[in-house]
Amino acid sequence: xxxxxxxxxxxxxxxxxxxxxxxxxxxxxxxxxxxxxxxxxxxxxxxxxxxxxxxxxxxxxxxxxxxxxxxxxxxxxxxxxxxxxxxxxxxxxxxxxxxxxxxxxxxxxxxxxxxxxxxxxxxxxxxxxxxxxxxxxxxxxxxxxxxxxxxxxxxxxxxxxxxxxxxxxxxxxxxxxxxxxxxxxxxxxxxxxxxxxxxxxxxxxxxxxxxxxxxxxxxxxxxxxxxxxxxxxxxxxxxxxxxxxxxxxxxxxxxxxxxxxxxxxxxxxxxxxxxxxxxxxxxxxxxxxxxxxxxxxxxxxxxxxxxxxxxxxxxxxxxxxxxxxxxxxxxxxxxxxxxxxxxxxxxxxxxxxxxxxxxxxxxxxx
Numbered sequence: 554x555x556x557x558x559x560x561x562x563x564x565x566x567x568x569x570x571x572x573x574x575x576x577x578x579x580x581x582x583x584x585x586x587x588x589x590x591x592x593x594x595x596x597x598x599x600x601x602x603x604x605x606x607x608x609x610x611x612x613x614x615x616x617x618x619x620x621x622x623x624x625x626x627x628x629x630x631x632x633x634x635x636x637x638x639x640x641x642x643x644x645x646x647x648x649x650x651x652x653x654x655x656x657x658x659x660x661x662x663x664x665x666x667x668x669x670x671x672x673x674x675x676x677x678x679x680x681x682x683x684x685x686x687x688x689x690x691x692x693x694x695x696x697x698x699x700x701x702x703x704x705x706x707x708x709x710x711x712x713x714x715x716x717x718x719x720x721x722x723x724x725x726x727x728x729x730x731x732x733x734x735x736x737x738x739x740x741x742x743x744x745x746x747x748x749x750x751x752x753x754x755x756x757x758x759x760x761x762x763x764x765x766x767x768x769x770x771x772x773x774x775x776x777x778x779x780x781x782x783x784x785x786x787x788x789x790x791x792x793x794x795x796x797x798x799x800x801x802x803x804x805x806x807x808x809x810x811x812x813x814x815x816x817x818x819x820x821x822x823x824x825x826x827x828x829x830x831x832x833x834x835x836x837x838x839x840x841x842x843x844x845x846x847x848x849x850x851x852x853x854x855x856x857x858x859x860x861x862x863x864x865x866x867x868x869x870x871x872x873x874x875x876x877x878x879x880x881x882x883x884x885x886x887x888x889x890x891x892x893x894x895x896x897x898x899x900x901x902x903x904x905x906x907x908x909x910x911x912x913x914x915x916x917x918x919x
Contacts, residue, residue, distance in 0.1 A: 558859045559852065560884050563605060563866065565843055566776035566813040568649050568724060570605035570866075573859065574880050575816075575845055577870035578608045578653040578727070578781075582685060582899040584625040588613070590635035594625075595642040596906045600877035602648030605866065608727050608816070609639070611655035611734075614714035615707075617673060618735070619665050620657030620693075621685040623899055627652065627714045633721045640722030651779060652718040653727040654711055654769075658735030659696035659744070660789045662686045672696040673703070675738050675745040675752065681790035682733070685898055693789075701749055704761060707735075712768035715778070725777035725813065728765060732822050733789025736762040737782075740799055743792030755795065759803045766810060775811045779845075783818035784836075785829040796831055804839045814843035816868065822848065823870070837863055852883050878910040887911055 563570045585591045598607055612627045613619040619626070626632045636652070643650045659674035662684050666672060674680075674696035683690040699707075711728065718726045730736040738744040739761045745752050751760050762780075769778050784800040785793070793799055807815060819833050820826035826849050837844050846855075846864035855867040873879050875892035882889055896904020 559855055559867065560880070565606065565649075565866075566725075568606075570649060571603070571647065572605040572880060573866045574604050574606075574883070575847075575866050575868040576601055576604040576607045576873045576879075577847055577868040578610050578729075579870055579874065580610050580621065580624060580898070581905065582621060582623040583901075583905060584623045584635075587629065587631050588619070588624065588626040589629075589631045590625045590639055592638065593902055593906055594635075595639045598639050598650065599642035599646050599648070600906060601873055601879070602643045602646035602650075603878060603880045604648065604873070607643060607648055607650040608868075609636075609650055609652045609723070611653045611729055612636075612714075613655050613657070614710040615656070616665075616667055618656035618710070620661040620672075620734075621898075622665065622687070627654070627717045627721070628710070633717050636718070636721035636723070644722070649724045651725040651727050652721070652723045653729050653781065654714045654718070655729045656707060656710070656735040658738045660684060660693050660734055661696075662691055663694045673699045674735070675699065675747055678744055678746070680733065680744075682788075688899070698747070701751065704751065704764075708761070708764045708768045711765045712772045715769040715773045719773050719777065725779065726769065726773065727816060728762075728769060728778070728780040730762050731781045731783035731788075731816075731818055732786060733783075733791040736765065737791055740803070741791045741793040742795070744790075755799050755802045758799065759806065762803070763806055766807065766812070770810060770812075776813050778812050779814035779816055779843075780807060780812055781816040781818070781847075783822055784833075785820065785831045786818050786822040786824075787828065788822040796829070797835070800831075801835055801839065804836045808840045808842075812842060814845050814866070815840045816845040816847060819846060819848045825849075834863065875908045877908055878912075882911060885911075
């Protein structure tokens with residue numbers, strides 16, 4: 554099997570990536586006061602800039618869009634400046650970085666919302682999941698259903714966030730339409746029981762995500778806009794009775810808009826790839842630009858999928874946490890370091906920027 558394909562340059566829109574490895578977005582809960590990225594975060598991403606593309610952690614487009622403590626935003630001037638330090642550091646290392654734009658919807662808690670308000674959702678159905686708040690995990694709060702008159706404001710928040718991301722120096726943005734967050738909640742009828750223009754049919758349930766996409770495209774253009782979807786993932790308690798029909802339709806619509814990439818979680822997020830029947834090849838065939846495959850990939854599966862033309866780029870997530878030089882380790886078949894689960898969410902430098910590279914490990918033993 555020829556594994557050179559994974560490490561060759563790749564053209565993504567107007568960008569040349571140094572290889573076909575993508576660092577998937579990973580929530581680490583390290584933002585400071587005002588949900589501003591810290592210098593630690595600039596160091597963290599710069600350490601991992603050998604990936605062909607970095608997709609920065611999910612970043613809320615508004616306070617309403619926040620679902621966990623200490624996650625960064627992209628809606629204030631201070632947040633934009635905090636992210637500017639990150640993009641500068643990544644670019645100084647020759648890397649490319651997109652920002653994932655996030656509204657969590659019902660996956661939130663009243664203690665994170667302005668004036669203790671209920672989180673918002675397509676329908677008033679509580680998410681069967683927990684959120685990280687007050688330095689621990691708690692059940693997601695009961696949401697309220699969004700009024701149809703509120704939806705244009707959310708669309709505009711995504712548009713403004715995309716503009717802010719480009720101002721902060723990002724090479725592009727990824728719209729977060731996956732993992733049971735707001736846009737995914739609208740897509741899936743297990744969370745969306747609306748009877749207006751945003752509920753019911755496949756077309757209606759896709760409406761909000763497509764309006765968000767159009768708003769972002771109008772602001773920053775298709776070459777700087779990607780999207781992430783997770784057709785069958787049960788993450789955060791979502792479910793769908795018709796995932797193939799829903800996502801075949803959605804991807805046809807996204808393809809018509811010429812987004813620079815489609816980032817697909819194949820199976821259950823961070824879990825089994827075969828969690829439910831689904832033809833991911835259908836999405837690959839429908840989408841003519843770059844297809845990023847995600848979930849449970851190792852170098853052998855990645856190489857196989859690339860050589861079978863079932864993906865263009867391969868996203869790796871948690872392996873990047875303990876291996877800032879993951880690209881080099883995979884390229885040389887070196888052992889991978891495990892990460893410390895105790896420092897995954899929140900804290901400081903420990904378990905964040907102190908994982909050694911291969912070279913640093915060798916130096917320490919000499």
